[in-house]
Amino acid sequence: MANLRFYTHSALTVGASVQLSESAAAHATRALRLNVGDDAILFNGDGFNYSCTLTEIKKSSVTAIVKSVTAVHNESPLNITLVQAISSGDRMDFTIQKAVELGVKNIQPISSKRSVVKLSGERAEKRTEHWQNIAFSACEQSGRAYVPRVLAPTSLEQWLSHHPAVNNTRILLNPIGAVRLTDIAKPTGEIQLLIGAEGGLSQEEIDLASAHHFQSIVLGPRILRTETAALTAIAAMQLAWGDF
Structure with a gap:
């Protein structure tokens, strides 16, 4: 049976x-073909699963009654914020989905100099909402009961100006x-992981990040795509310091 978990506000x-x-x-109703009397799980990001029974199904609405509540204990011990330069096509969607599955706590999209996609105004708001919905779905699938926040896109300069290098590992x-990665001591606070877009970060952005105490690391001798780089780095951190 499919994983019958649904996010609700x-x-x-x-x-x-x-x-x-x-x-x-x-x-x-359409994909899972659930009926009145079937059981499912609801969650709203507060760290609990709520076991429910469907009580009413109409053409465009489904109602459930909550029967019991259970605490969920599957969050990573690592507090990872993925600072991801915006990539094009499905790459950004894929990166966000898999980063949530791998346990990140927050995702900060960055408009970098080499990002093909440029977002502002209403378009940025809609894309942020779309990315947050991807995070909801990834939590439904992976069993997480806390939902990572996908923050509004900003520039690297603006993000750094509001996030001083205090009690974090960059x-x-x-x-x-x-x-x-194994040369870095196990972090005790937030981990901020900065990943470039398809063309990587510009030298100016690398210099700016380095000036704000970002430590450069290498993940083997091969060049990784942006979505591969983010997920490989997160998985490596989970293996070295987390719960893998």
Whole structure:
């Protein structure tokens, strides 16, 4: 049976009657063919699973009643923020989906000099909402009950100006002046991982990051695509310091 977990914005308590979101209702009825009386799990990002029974199914809505609540203990011990330069096509969607599955806590899209996609205004808001929905879906699939935040896109300069290098470990994939991940002491605070877009970060951006205490690391002798680089680095950190 498929993983019957659905994200909801609603507050959840035992005995509450909850209406699924339009997208969750469509997935439950059209894809999963659920019926009244079937069981499912709801979560809203508070760290708990809420076991439910479907009580009403209409053409465009599904209602469930919460029967019980269970704490979920599958969050990574690492507090990773992925600072990802915006990539084009499906690459950014893929990176966000898999980064959530791998346990990151936050995702900060960055508009870099070599990003093909340029976002601003309403277009940036819609894309951020789209990326956040991908995070919701990745949590549904992976069993996470806390939802990583996908923050609004900004420039590297602006992000650095609002995030001082205090009590965090900053990592950049860059072969010049690099060390291996195993040469870095196990972090005790937030890990900020900076990844470039398809063409990588510009030298100016690398110099700026280095000036703000980003340590360059290397992940082997091969050149990795942007989506491969992010996920490989996260997986390596989970293996070295986390719960892999």
